[in-house]
Amino acid sequence: MPPVIDDTVFALASGAGRAAVAVLRLSGPGTAAIVRALAGALPAPRQASLRRLRHPHSAEVLDQALVLWFPGPRSYTGEDSAELHLHGGPAVIAGVAEALVAAGARPAEPGEFTRRAFVHGRLDLTAAEGIADLIAAETAAQRRQALRQAEGALATLYGGWAARITALLARQEAFIEFEDEDLPEGLDDAVAGAAAALRAEIASHLADAHRGERLREGLLVAILGAPNAGKSSLLNALAGREAAIVSARAGTTRDVVEVRLDLAGVPVTLADTAGLREAEDEIEVEGIRRARRRAEEADLVLAVFAADQAPDAGTLDWVRPGTLVVVNKRDLALAPATIGGLAPIPVSAVTGEGLNALRARLAEEATARAGLGAEATLTRPRHRAALTEAAGWLAEIAVAPLPELRAEALRAALRAIGRITGRVGVEAVLDLVFGEFCIGK
Numbered sequence: 001m002p003p004v005i006d007d008t009v010f011a012l013a014s015g016a017g018r019a020a021v022a023v024l025r026l027s028g029p030g031t032a033a034i035v036r037a038l039a040g041a042l043p044a045p046r047q048a049s050l051r052r053l054r055h056p057h058s059a060e061v062l063d064q065a066l067v068l069w070f071p072g073p074r075s076y077t078g079e080d081s082a083e084l085h086l087h088g089g090p091a092v093i094a095g096v097a098e099a100l101v102a103a104g105a106r107p108a109e110p111g112e113f114t115r116r117a118f119v120h121g122r123l124d125l126t127a128a129e130g131i132a133d134l135i136a137a138e139t140a141a142q143r144r145q146a147l148r149q150a151e152g153a154l155a156t157l158y159g160g161w162a163a164r165i166t167a168l169l170a171r172q173e174a175f176i177e178f179e180d181e182d183l184p185e186g187l188d189d190a191v192a193g194a195a196a197a198l199r200a201e202i203a204s205h206l207a208d209a210h211r212g213e214r215l216r217e218g219l220l221v222a223i224l225g226a227p228n229a230g231k232s233s234l235l236n237a238l239a240g241r242e243a244a245i246v247s248a249r250a251g252t253t254r255d256v257v258e259v260r261l262d263l264a265g266v267p268v269t270l271a272d273t274a275g276l277r278e279a280e281d282e283i284e285v286e287g288i289r290r291a292r293r294r295a296e297e298a299d300l301v302l303a304v305f306a307a308d309q310a311p312d313a314g315t316l317d318w319v320r321p322g323t324l325v326v327v328n329k330r331d332l333a334l335a336p337a338t339i340g341g342l343a344p345i346p347v348s349a350v351t352g353e354g355l356n357a358l359r360a361r362l363a364e365e366a367t368a369r370a371g372l373g374a375e376a377t378l379t380r381p382r383h384r385a386a387l388t389e390a391a392g393w394l395a396e397i398a399v400a401p402l403p404e405l406r407a408e409a410l411r412a413a414l415r416a417i418g419r420i421t422g423r424v425g426v427e428a429v430l431d432l433v434f435g436e437f438c439i440g441k
């Protein structure tokens with residue numbers, strides 16, 4: 001049984017600040033009474049009605065608003081709820097908010113509407129996360145991934161796995177319960193086989209190279225190189241604006257300067273860093289420390305060399321398989337054929353030569369590391385942790401010597417998956433044991 005929610009909450013559902021329209025949303029059992037207190041009679045369900053809103057105590061008219069009434073359970077939260085579409089001025093919003101409090105509502109906590117929807121079974125935790133991601137999505141690929149999750153792709157996948165484990169558990173329990181009786185031959189082996197097959201499915205879902213998580217969080221790309229290689233010039237050229245200071249003086253950049261890029265739908269944080277060298281100045285030393293740390297955290301390192309300089313040892317250290325090697329200042333000299341065993345991309349931040357090729361290569365690298373697959377992908381470390389745990393328990397079944405231990409492992413696997421969706425259905429097993437499974441008694 002879900003906990004009983006007896007209060008009514010409201011919040012500004014549209015963005016803060018002056019706008020043509022502001023939407024206040026209300027949800028909870030007191031919604032109908034509160035709407036009546038401000039707007040008079042309740043409008044017909046799900047139809048916009050123009051109403052004067054009055055303060056319930058002073059009867060002062062606060063606004064002319066569109067009022068929508070969504071009786072539960074067919075509402076977003078599953079509760080009685082309403083929307084007030086106000087004129088979007090701060091004083092209007094404040095006045096109506098105060099009137100709502102006077103009528104018995106309270107301001108909602110962050111995420112409370114979606115939380116209520118979860119409590120009322122309108123969505124599972126993964127769909128709730130999908131909605132949060134949809135609101136935060138910056139690129140088209142992020143939006144598609146979030147929408148897929150909000151529409152229940154992960155809920156369906158994980159719910160299906162949970163149902164299969166529940167059925168296996170039912171059989172395993174029956175095997176324990178009715179051991180002396182006429183059970184189908186090989187029942188125990190069939191459970192082990194099905195558990196192994198499911199474990200393999202979960203393992204292949206986990207072997208996604210973190211693409212969904214990376215798409216959700218964005219990729220970190222760090223630009224590294226010697227002072228004056230043209231790192232800041234490249235950052236500016238890729239960002240299309242003067243985000244970082246460029247100068248002929250070596251050691252210009254100290255702090256990490258970040259820009260956000262949309263590379264083929266993958267959000268990328270591109271970081272410009274201090275030039276690597278043996279520095280004396282304590283501020284520059286700190287800048288170089290930050291540069292190295294950023295490169296260690298990065299999903300991709302862009303090692304920048306200048307065509308008119310021999311490759312420096314400090315940057316060469318970072319040239320490894322997977323590093324993107326760039327030779328800048330191509331307008332001054334030819335780029336070498338290889339640096340540290342990798343073929344560099346020749347560019348000139350000044351003339352623009354090679355920048356399209358660099359952008360294309362970056363987009364290729366980004367989509368190789370993050371992005372939408374044909375199948376629904378997990379998007380959060382908590383999904384990964386719980387699925388890894390579930391797969392571990394399913395692996396136990398192959399080696400568990402006793403039926404009771406197998407049942408215990410199945411129960412643990414079910415709980416782990418139940419944590420992802422927020423629906424821990426161990427109770428459901430009891431019904432299945434004596435219901436679905438036909439023992440003939």
Ligand SMILES: Nc1nc2c(ncn2[C@@H]2O[C@H](COP(=O)(O)OP(=O)(O)OP(=O)(O)O)[C@@H](O)[C@H]2O)c(=O)[nH]1
Nearest residue numbers: 227228229230231232233247251252253275329349
């Ligand atoms: N000719 C030429 N000059 C360039 C190019 N890119 C950058 N420069 C110049 O090289 C100098 C250094 O550029 P920056 O972008 O400040 O170099 P940086 O690598 O960020 O330097 P630090 O921040 O000091 O590490 C500036 O005078 C730029 O105008 C290029 O492609 N060709």
Ligand SMILES: [K+]
Nearest residue numbers: 228247249252
């Ligand atoms: K510089």
Ligand SMILES: [Mg+2]
Nearest residue numbers: 231232252253
């Ligand atoms: Mg710089």
